[in-house]
Amino acid sequence: MQALDKALAQVGRVVLGKEEQLKLALACMLARGHLLIEDLPGMGKTTLAHALARVFQLDYRRVQFTSDMLPADILGVSVFDPETRQFSLREGPVFTQLLLADEINRATPKTQSALLEAMEERQVTLDGSTRPLPEPFFVVATQNPVDQAGTFVLPESQLDRFLMRISLGYPSPEVELDLLAGGDLREQVRELKAVINGEGLVKLGRMVETIRATRELLDYVQRLLEATREDDRFVAGLSPRAGLGLLRAARAWALIGGRDYVLPEDVQAVWPAVAEHRLTARQGGSVAAMTQSLLQSVPVVRRA
Amino acid sequence: MARIYQLPTHTRLWLTLAMLLCSLPQLFRGPLWQSGLLVLVVVIRMLVDRQRIGLPGRTARTALLLITVALTFYSFGRLYGPDAGVALLVSLFALKYLEVVKLRDAYVLMVLGYFVCATSLLFYQGILMFFYVLACITLLTACLVGINHSDTSARAPQHLRTAAVMLMQAVPLMVVLFILVPRVAPLWNMQIGSGQVKTGMSDTLSPGEVSSLSRSSEVAFRVAFEGDVPPMAQRYWRGLTLSTFDGRTWRQGLPAGMSAQDYLVGANQTPPHWFSVLKKAALQDALHYQYRVVMEPSHRRWLYAMAVPFVTDPDLRMARDFRLVADSQVDQRLGYQVTSVPSATGAMTLTPQERQLMLTLPASVGPRARSLAMQWRRDADSDSVVVQTALHYFHNEPFYYTLNPPRLEQDSIDDFLFRSRRGFCEHFASSFTFLMRAAGIPARVVAGYQGGQLNPVDGHLVVRQYDAHAWSEVWLDGRGWVRVDPTAAVAPQRIESGLQAALDAQGNTASNLGLDFSGFSGASWFGQIKIWMDYVDFRWQTWVLDYDTGRQLAFLSRIFVSVTPMKIALALLVCLGLPLLLILGWMLWRRERHPLSQEEKEFNRLFRLVERRGLTLAPGTTPRQLAEAISDRWPKAATQALHWRQRYERLMYSALPGDKKKQLYHLRRLRNRLYKLLY
Amino acid sequence: MPGPLKRLYRRWLARRLPPARQIVLSQKRVFIFPTGYGFLYLLVAALLFVGGINYENNLILSLSFLLASLFMVAILHTFMNFSGLGLRNGTSESGFSGGSGALQVILFADQRTHHSVRLSWPGQSAQQVHVIKGEECAVWLNLSLPHRGRIAAPRIRVESRYPLGLLCAWSYVTLDHYCLAWPRPVASDHCPADGGEHQHSVASSGQGGNEEFQGLREYTPGDSLRKVDWKGYARGRGLYTKVFAEPAGGRLWLRWSLVEGLPEEQRLSVLCYWTLALDKEQAPYGLELPGLTLAPDSGDVHRWRVLDALACYPEFD
Incomplete structure (x- = not known):
């Protein structure tokens, strides 16, 4: 998959030292899922989203969420046109191919859920008329870590709508040095070359569906899901939807790896990004560590 | 708790x-x-x-x-x-x-x-x-x-x-x-008598006794033949020999000076001379009948069999007069196996004491009969001619066979022979024996059953109380004890086809005599049911109730050529263990809906091997991680591990069509090579 | 059993039946042995055998064989009834140390119905349950809490004598389950808290006006009812909780470092006492322990979280 490698290389030029996360983001897009990036401000979330849009030649809009934002501000409103004497829909920023929803947890729950519903259904219903969103349609939402004041935490049910959650984290010292030495990032992003267009991306997304997963692999995925349900450290286990997402993400990962079949490694690679944000710990503690420990404890191949 | x-x-x-x-x-x-x-x-x-x-x-x-x-x-x-x-x-x-x-x-x-x-x-x-x-x-x-x-x-x-x-x-x-399960001999002896008095033969014979038995259709015993079934006229089931007579009643008698030990032969005692001779004679003769008798409780010790009965059962004895005697009363159904050799009677000898006993008559009884016998004696030149003359006498004179004979006066012999001339088998047997003794021929009365009806289902013989009969045996020099049935001279139908036929022939019907001939009469459904019930009853007895050590050995030796305790133990183990194992296996199979595939086992084997060699791996190790762990720890095995991993991933996850067996074979070979390299 | 043997037996059991969150009684875990009545029954069969032999009565012999066969069939049935039963962790009911807590054990039956299963552990009377195929059934087992901390579930004896009572199938199950024992509250005059306007008997109830209203968020169970936006609820907006930005001075922090000069357990007990006291006053309070900080809040859920943290100290997960 030369195109994908190229795309990765392109984005890697501006988001330095985060190959793993880039691959995950890419896989998320290929699996037609939405991405949630959780990080402190200034970690390059915006840059990543912007770069992805450039590389795939996607319509790109960025919305900074605030607490006084209303659903109409994102979806659009029906306005009365005095000339035509008719109501017409003024599309909101959601009608784009790649939407960067910055600091989504600053918005009120109502606004959040309006966006999330649109994400799920890939269409917007306003005043009784339904409009499909463009194809492809991705949302990259960013969120400040929960502890920050003045935020509305996304409820679990909404988090399920994001296929993956990643966090970029601080760059390594070397990368940071490069970063400091480099020029204006925005400028660089603008200089990125497109690799595929939106249509190509849709085709790739279809290819993901054809990646083979054997019975044994499906078994493994099922065992992982089962393990989250049986593990009483979590409030609740993963939903079947999460399971489908996991499999789709693993397929996309396999595609990026240049294979037409899924290996357990693919599942393991996307597992934290897919599972962590959907699970809540019962008694505090690091969900990340618990999710990771499941990978250790769930046998890949069935035992006697 | x-x-x-x-x-x-x-x-x-x-x-x-x-x-x-x-x-x-x-x-x-x-x-x-x-x-x-x-x-x-x-x-x-x-x-x-x-x-x-x-x-x-x-x-x-x-x-x-x-x-x-x-x-x-x-x-x-x-x-x-x-x-x-x-x-x-x-x-x-x-x-x-x-x-x-x-x-x-x-x-x-x-x-x-x-x-x-x-x-x-x-x-x-x-x-x-x-x-x-x-x-x-x-x-x-x-x-x-x-x-x-x-x-x-x-x-x-x-x-x-x-x-x-x-x-x-x-x-x-x-x-x-x-x-x-092997049958063990009883640890201590226990007998349980239900104490109920049933109809059956008593140990004496006086006029009217057998005829009263004839009113009962209860089963006396059943017989299952192995091989030939003797014809009706030969089926004389001997029970008792009666040799002393008091003028009215015949009783059993032992010859003077003979010990009971010499008279009765059990299986586990040294046989007396006469028995050895008898046995030898029996072995030479081809004509013999093998059968199993299942006797209903009679509360008597004597058993029924045809002459000369040989048995192997340790609880049974054979008497010198060719009878079988049990060690204890027959209070429950009793089954026993008999081999009868009719011609062996000729090998028996008659001691002077026996001759004496068999000729003894009460002094004042039957003067007319005595003189008649004396006259026959004088006219004939041999004993057998006397016997023939007597039979002719019964046949030619107007004797009648009847269930309701008139009462006899003081002298039962003379009164019957010369006045009433109506009698049942015991009358004929009694007077015939008297005549023989009076003519100087040793004779005795035999009481038992004659005939019996075959069950059409499996051909076993049912002998009922109304088949009770009495006849005579006379000692003829050179021929030994010879059976003579005077009843046959009077009413041959009794012997050929049974009591019912005999009575019919004499102009009596069973119903007006108040008799119950509810044998296997007719082909009606009721009759059929009776036949089947009799069959089930008999088989229950022979197969279940009589299943003793002997029968067990016989049955088992039909399955295993030779029966050894080892074989029985083995058979028990197999018969009991196999179903248990099957059920357990079935349960396990049910639990594990889809058992581990060969591919999965292959991985587990390598995984366990690596663990045994001292590398601790998390359960969630993927094939690739396993291969990497191997190459890290044992660098010389790196190539093999890589090959193994590639093959394994292809087989397990690529879902490519291909010869799975061959792939598995390669995998196994690679694993075997790894076995040697991992040290 | 002598001491060393008992220890060996325990170790063997622990190896053979390792603790797990969920255990399905497979044939590896199930032991089966005749009960006293089972032996009596076998004795009867043996007596009948002797009787059958002695009376040379094949039917009595058959009867004894039938009893023996029934016994063997009963082995299978007892085993079948018992095996396949699953047990897993349910919730737990924490309690103060010295008191008692309870653990919930959930029994489930995937393959077949399990009749008359008894669960017991030391110091607890047995409970008898039926687990119907495809259903679950929860059993609460009481547990005395002798000291603060995590009290691990003791070994549970699970047994069943169904159907004939002649055989007992049993297994020991150690669930990887624990009950938290909170510290026993010990009264102390000095409130180990700072940040509040007064050191103790603080009444920061959300009505003092010293807090700044920030907005609403969806009600989640456990929020203090005093903070629910009842007016909005009355207008049909649904349940929302008012979020206040509290001035730093209004928040109380119970701090480990403020309870000095006492042994560890004592410290926790004091903190526990004040947790309960502050909770009674509906005051928001936070907790700071070495290795764990819980932001100030109030309400039942918060109280439980604080108590659980006190119970878990010094290992939080």
């Missing part, structure tokens, strides 16, 4: 039913007050269960127990012995039922129930009884299921179903055990 246990309500019905049904057969036998006791107990219990009254206290129950013991003593005169013991057991069973409160009580009740069932089998051994007991056991098992089912919402029929299923599964095992 002490719990207060309450007998679940859903089990009460089964408990009551089990108690009643288990006791029922004994109630028929036991005294009447026992039925009263049972009814009383059930009523009290019912009232208690409905909480109308409280459970009778300890005092009341003890009083009830004492009364029961007293009544038992009153009824039987003792508290031990089979009858009193069983009555006491049944009463205790009922009283225990009354006071069942705790789980322990219920178990004790069950145990008593098993014993009560066993005692029923002690007294009744019919096939119906056995199935009845099976039903009782099912009920008892249902009770066990019930008392262990603490869920108050359980339904009573459910217990019965569970119990029935379990019994169904247990019955095949039971059959296997029954066939294979």
Whole structure:
């Protein structure tokens, strides 16, 4: 998959030292899922989203969420046109191919859920008329870590709508040095070359569906899901939807790896990004560590 | 963990039913007050269960127990012995039922129930009884299921179903055990007599005795032949020989000076000379009949068989007069195997004492008969001519064969021979023997049965009481004891086709004589049922009740050529273990809906190997990680590990079509190579 | 059993039946042995055998064989009834140390119905349950809490004698389950808290006006009812909780470092006492322990979280 490698290389030029996360983001897009990036401000979330849009030649809009934002501000409103004497829909920023929803947890729950519903259904219903969103349609939402004041935490049910959650984290010292030495990032992003267009991306997304997963692999995925349900450290286990997402993400990962079949490694690679944000710990503690420990404890191949 | 246990309500019905049904057969036998006791107990219990009254206290129950013991003593005169013991057991069973409160009580009740069932089998051994007991056991098992089912919402029929299923599964095992478990000799001797007097032959013969037997159609014994079945006219079932006569009654008699030991030969004693001779003669003769007799209880010691009967059963003895005698009374059905050699009679000798006994006549009886016999003696030149003359006499003179002979006056011989001339077999046998002795020919009366009816289902012979018969045997020099049946001279139909035919021929019908010839008459459905019932009854006896060490060996040697304890143990193990294993296997198979595939096993094997070699791996290790771990630890195995991994991933996850077997074979080879490299 | 043997037995059991969150009683874990009544029953069968031999009565012999066969069939049935039963952790009911807590054990039956299963552990009377196929059934087992901390579930004996009571199938199950024992509250005059306007008997109830209203968020169970936007609820907006930005001075922090000069357990007990006291006053309070900080809040859920943290100290997960 030369195109994908190229795309990765392109984005890697501006988001330095985060190959793993880039691959995950890419896989998320290929699996037609939405991405949630959780990080402190200034970690390059915006840059990543912007770069992805450039590389795939996607319509790109960025919305900074605030607490006084209303659903109409994102979806659009029906306005009365005095000339035509008719109501017409003024599309909101959601009608784009790649939407960067910055600091989504600053918005009120109502606004959040309006966006999330649109994400799920890939269409917007306003005043009784339904409009499909463009194809492809991705949302990259960013969120400040929960502890920050003045935020509305996304409820679990909404988090399920994001296929993956990643966090970029601080760059390594070397990368940071490069970063400091480099020029204006925005400028660089603008200089990125497109690799595929939106249509190509849709085709790739279809290819993901054809990646083979054997019975044994499906078994493994099922065992992982089962393990989250049986593990009483979590409030609740993963939903079947999460399971489908996991499999789709693993397929996309396999595609990026240049294979037409899924290996357990693919599942393991996307597992934290897919599972962590959907699970809540019962008694505090690091969900990340618990999710990771499941990978250790769930046998890949069935035992006697 | 002490719990207060309450007998679940859903089990009460089964408990009551089990108690009643288990006791029922004994109630028929036991005294009447026992039925009263049972009814009383059930009523009290019912009232208690409905909480109308409280459970009778300890005092009341003890009083009830004492009364029961007293009544038992009153009824039987003792508290031990089979009858009193069983009555006491049944009463205790009922009283225990009354006071069942705790789980322990219920178990004790069950145990008593098993014993009560066993005692029923002690007294009744019919096939119906056995199935009845099976039903009782099912009920008892249902009770066990019930008392262990603490869920108050359980339904009573459910217990019965569970119990029935379990019994169904247990019955095949039971059959296997029954066939294979070796029968041990009794540890101590026990005999149980039901003490009921039945119709049957007595040990004496006087006029009118056999004819009264003829009014009964009860089965005397049954015979299953192996091989040839003798014709009707040859089926003389000898029971007794009667050699002393007092003018009216014939009795058994021992010749003077002969010890009982010399007279009776058992299997485990050194045989006297006459027996060895007899045995030798028997071995030379080809004509012999092999058969098994199953005798109904007669409460006598003598058995029935055709002459000359040889047996192997250690409990049976053969007498010098070709009879079989059991060591103890036949109080239960008894089966025995006989080989009869008719011609062996000629090998027997007659001692002077025997001759003396066989010629003895009471002094003042039958003067006219004596003179008639003397005259025959004078006219004839040999003993056999005398015999022929006598038979002619019976045939030619107007003698009648009848079931209702007129009463005989003082001298039974002369009165019969010269006046009434109407008689039954005992009259003919008695007077014929008298005549022979008077003519100087040693003779004796033989009592037994003659004929019998074949069951069409499997051809076994049923001999009934109305087949009772008496005939004579005379000693002819050179020929030994020869059977002579004077009845045949008068009414040949009796011998050829049985009593019914004989009476018909004489102008009597069974019905106006008040006789019951309910043998296998007619082809009506009722007749058919009787035939089949007789068949089942007989087979039950021969296959189940008589299944002893001998039959077991015979049966088993048909399966295994030679029977050794080892083989029996093995067969037991296989028969019991195999179903157990099958069921267990089935259960395991059910648990694991899809067992591990070969591919999965392949991975597990390598995984375990690596762990054994000292590398700890998380359960979640992928094939790739496994291969990497191997190359890290054992660099020289790196290439093999890589190959293994590639093959494995392709096989397991690529879902590419291909020869799985071949792939697996390669995998196994790679793994075997890894085995050697991982050190 | 002598001491060393008992220890060996325990170790063997622990190896053979390792603790797990969920255990399905497979044939590896199930032991089976005749009960006292089972032996009595076998004795009856043996007596009948002797009787059958002595009376040379094949039917009585058959009866004894039937009883023996039934016993063998019962082995299978007892085993079948018992095996396949699953047990897993349910929730737990924490309690103060010295008191008692409870653990919930959930029994589930995937393959068949399990009749008359008894669960018991030392110092606890047995409980009898029926687990119907495809259903679950929860059992609470009491547990005395002798000291603060995590009290691990003791070994549970699970047994069943169904259907005939002649055999007992049993297994020991050690669930990887624990009950939290909170410290026993010990009264102390000095409130180990700072940040509040007064050191103790603080009444920061959300009505003092010293807090700044920030907005609403969806009600989640456990929020203090005093903070629910009842007016909005009355207008049909649904349940929302008012979020206040509290001035730093209004928040109380219970701090480990403020309870000085006492042994560890004592410290926790004091903190526990004040947790309960502050909770009674509906005051928001936070907790700071070495290795764990819980932001100030109030309400039942918060109280539980604080108590659980005190119970878990010094290892939080």
